[in-house]
Amino acid sequence: MTTQNVLLAIEEKRKWEARLQEMEKELELLIKERKNIMVTLVSIRKERKNLYDRLCDHHAQDAETSVYKTQGDAPRIVVR
Numbered sequence: 001m002t003t004q005n006v007l008l009a010i011e012e013k014r015k016w017e018a019r020l021q022e023m024e025k026e027l028e029l030l031i032k033e034r035k036n037i038m039v040t041l042v043s044i045r046k047e048r049k050n051l052y053d054r055l056c057d058h059h060a061q062d063a064e065t066s067v068y069k070t071q072g073d074a075p076r077i078v079v080r
Helices: 003-060
Strands: 065-068 076-079
Touching: none
Parallel strands: none
Antiparallel strands: 065 076
16 A cells, blocks of 8 residues: 555545544434424323313213213213
């Protein structure tokens, strides 16, 4: 290997290391963004559950309506 080839190889290695650092920063940002999305999703699920619970409580007070919570997303309302 000539000196010029060695210098080219060193420069190429530096370029790849710089690109790797950029990609690591991008990955860190993506991980933070994912965490924020997960926190938001948990908040939405809690709020949805609270709304369904309030709906059940509201309808349970009605003497002619029974509300049954199911495994699905929404309560099932049965009118007698």
